[in-house]
Amino acid sequence: MKTLRRIRALREALEPVVAGRTVGLVPTMGAYHAGHSSLFEAARSECDIVVVSLFVNPAQFEAGDDLASYPRDEKRDRRLAKAAGVDFLFAPSTEEMYPAGYSTWVDVEGLSERLEGRFRPGHFRGVATICLKLFNIVRPTRVYFGQKDAQQTAIVKRLAQDLDLGIEIRVLPTIRDEDGLALSSRNVHLSARERRAAIALPRALEAGHRAWRSGGDPVAAARATLNGLAPDYVEVFGTDERLVLAAAVRIGRTRLIDNVPLDEETP
Numbered sequence: 001m002k003t004l005r006r007i008r009a010l011r012e013a014l015e016p017v018v019a020g021r022t023v024g025l026v027p028t029m030g031a032y033h034a035g036h037s038s039l040f041e042a043a044r045s046e047c048d049i050v051v052v053s054l055f056v057n058p059a060q061f062e063a064g065d066d067l068a069s070y071p072r073d074e075k076r077d078r079r080l081a082k083a084a085g086v087d088f089l090f091a092p093s094t095e096e097m098y099p100a101g102y103s104t105w106v107d108v109e110g111l112s113e114r115l116e117g118r119f120r121p122g123h124f125r126g127v128a129t130i131c132l133k134l135f136n137i138v139r140p141t142r143v144y145f146g147q148k149d150a151q152q153t154a155i156v157k158r159l160a161q162d163l164d165l166g167i168e169i170r171v172l173p174t175i176r177d178e179d180g181l182a183l184s185s186r187n188v189h190l191s192a193r194e195r196r197a198a199i200a201l202p203r204a205l206e207a208g209h210r211a212w213r214s215g216g217d218p219v220a221a222a223r224a225t226l227n228g229l230a231p232d233y234v235e236v237f238g239t240d241e242r243l244v245l246a247a248a249v250r251i252g253r254t255r256l257i258d259n260v261p262l263d264e265e266t267p
């Protein structure tokens with residue numbers, strides 16, 4: 001696996017090897033867990049060349065967000081990416097991605113203002129912008145995202161469709177701990193007590209899913225099962241393709257999001 005930090009170096013490394021081959025891109029912010037690995041492995045099995053980007057994108061954090069405390073361990077990430085068969089790890093600096101004078105932003109209207117967007121204004125502008133930049137740098141055949149970030153996935157699909165990017169967007173299921181908590185880089189910030197409390201989030205979503213299947217109100221059922229956790233929102237979120245029950249909660253200083261697709265059986 002080659003690690004590259006400059007856009008030009010990545011383009012030069014890709015140029016001689018991509019002709020006639022499929023290229024898979026997995027955008028990430030690092031601090032890898034089994035959710036990331038599942039995307040690397042899917043890309044590895046479906047594409048000839050696998051590129052993973054590792055960039056904690058300041059544009060998708062706002063003042064007061066956890067940019068400074070976002071977990072970072074590039075050495076460990078490099079090891080895990082290499083073990084999953086990644087060919088190129090693109091780990092640029094902030095200056096490389098947003099040099100002085102940077103002024104162009106991508107807004108996916110409507111979708112970006114709901115759910116997460118209401119609590120993190122500007123977040124999806126940062127997400128859409130960095131995704132489009134990465135797509136332009138790598139020119140992938142397919143990009144891989146986790147269902148865990150359902151709204152992000154919907155927004156990237158909209159972006160790809162609206163701007164005729166001609167990229168296939170693959171969405172892979174959420175990987176969970178044994179007790180059901182969705183894996184997240186932010187889980188490392190939870191104390192033992194908070195970690196125990198966090199389990200109410202997937203349980204509430206499951207309760208919502210059960211209510212939905214029996215014709216009840218999924219939002220009310222989920223809210224009633226949050227066990228004292230304070231939700232930013234619990235909402236049914238529909239895109240063209242799927243309907244999910246999504247929620248965000250704050251536990252101490254950590255903010256967790258999760259969702260369940262309502263149109264699928266729970267495992």
Ligand code: AMP
Nearest residue numbers: 028029030035145146148149174175183
């Ligand atoms: P992040 O590094 O948190 O920006 O996530 C990079 C990619 O991994 C995104 O497409 C996420 O949706 C995906 N991802 C994060 N957590 C999980 C998970 N528990 N299961 C599957 N995919 C995930």
